[in-house]
Amino acid sequence: MTATEPDTRAVAEPAQEEVVLQIDDLVVEFPVGGGRTVHAVSGVSLDVRRGETLGLVGESGCGKSTTGRAIMQLPRPTSGSVRFHGHDLATLSAAGLREVRPKLQMIFQDPISSLNPRRRITDIVGDPLAVWGRGDERERLVPEVLEAVGLDPDQVGDRRPHQFSGGQCQRVSIARALVLEPEVLICDEPVSALDVSVQAQILNLLEDMKARYGLTLVFIAHDLGVVRNISDRVAVMYLGRICEIGEATTVFDRPAHPYTRLLASSIPSLDTAAQVDPTEADRAGGEIPSPLDPPSGCRFRTRCPLATERCAAEEPQLREVRPGTRVACHHPLVDPDTGAASAVASSAEKGL
Template sequence: MAGSGTAHLRDTDDVLVRVENMVVEFPISGGTVHAVSDVSFDLVEGETLGIVGESGCGKSTTARATIQLPKPTSGSVWFKGRDISKLSDEEMRRVRPEFQMIFQDPISSLNPRRTVTEIISEGLRVWGPNDSWSLDTVPELMESVGIDPRYGERKPHQFSGGQCQRISIARALVLDPKVIICDEPVSALDVSVQAQILNLLEDMKARYGVSLMFISHDLSVVKNISDRVMVMYMGKTCEIAGSDELFDKPVHHYTRALMAAIPGAEVNVEEQTLDGELPSAINPPAGCRFNTRCPAATDRCRTEEPQITEVSVNHYVACHHPVLG
């Protein structure tokens, strides 16, 4: 089931990003879209947080609202101990280079009129050199992501999708960010290329000390790259735990249904499918938002929203009837 709470937030010195009670709503004619509803999470230095769920569950909106694009309707976003949700536009502009994004469609996310060298170095031309990179060392960065600097004068359409994603990674790294948001970065790529890009992200994380927020609807991809995983449903948090723990012992009925749907997956769950359609985000169900599709739903689930509680060490779930044992 999906609920709220902050019991899973960590109180350690290495927490880089801390999001508390984030709400993102979009007014439309006839109502309000409740995209993200009271979501909390944190990210420590050098960690990869996977955010997973069905299309429309709010995972991309959650990540983008973390960098104030768009600004959350309410809630707070702390970065290095500073609440960036209260910064002015100019103050946020100066913080934003610390956050970079890698997008789902690698080709359309690159300016077709610019050369690869211009695309990668644009951030340096705006902000100037940093501790890691300058205009003179862009070729070195290109080599580190697997792009031959001799091809720097080519345009994006002259590269494959996988090569364009490597260019996107270099563009993100050039500003020496602390956090990179990866929004479905391999879903548009062939399976063989996906593995190469995932390995590259792991190498870049280790080499340059960045933290990753990795958004995907593909649990097998999330399992391979994430240190910690947060499962979302209709703008709410369902379950959050270390990657190995979550996949070995999923306790939320929605998480278990997602895992049962992985082709050929060796996960310790019973075969379980979801019935019914995803409810409207304009008029979400009362109580637990998953109650309309959950096989274990009771009257309590239809009236009372569950709170996030710890079911084992560093394993948290928002459910009135979790599958334990």
């Protein structure tokens, strides 16, 4: 990178904190015939620190789940790099990737369909050990992780997924992910298919498992309240790009990007004085563009009342607007020089 090129990565602050997962300029595209391409993820760059929970949030179709799968190389990204302890997963051979995968595990969105209906619970949880030549540890580790996620091994071991509720199946999925003792856990909408009361149980369980096993979490969700409560930092995605990243409370309480402000307005709050006017959600004009033909420049510009000609001509790069917060916007709601509300913030109050 030259002195004149912008630093577009959402880097970890402070620098001494260990970065275990580094995603650089990640691109995922899918050809759909007729010479057309779905631009699912376009140049996403993130650093994930050891021991943190990084939330990845955005509307349905923004590319957050695709980003999670691309980190896991399921499938491999179109371009870009995913470095785990310095090893670029995107360039590893199949054998090299296989060696790394036990340390990177994923919890999938639908807890029931992600489990083999013909297999017993002990087999579902224990199979990863057999695949990795650790079958001799099965009798010790399977009961241990089942108990850790709140399931009695003696009662559930011989049963099958269809005999359990969605919440219980998600506990089994978490146990299966933990049995290989991973360092990083990618959670793809892990509570979206569950009732609210069960969601709270699973979120508390993930927090407990994070502390018990020393996990680093990438938590993908569209429920902003859930992301805010569980995340240390939050990255906000819109149409395949990161538009803002920062500490969770700061991002939602003092958003720096107009799109983040729009999202924040949809979070229910008992503190009505602090809550953004909920009618703001109706003030963003237009529909979400198609990833088949994303807008030039800033992808949010077609819905943003602050958009100018520059927004159409020039793609905004992530830049720091206050300590720990980076935003990709030509007209951020925060003054980069002072960290205070910018002059356009008052306009946003009226126009968003």
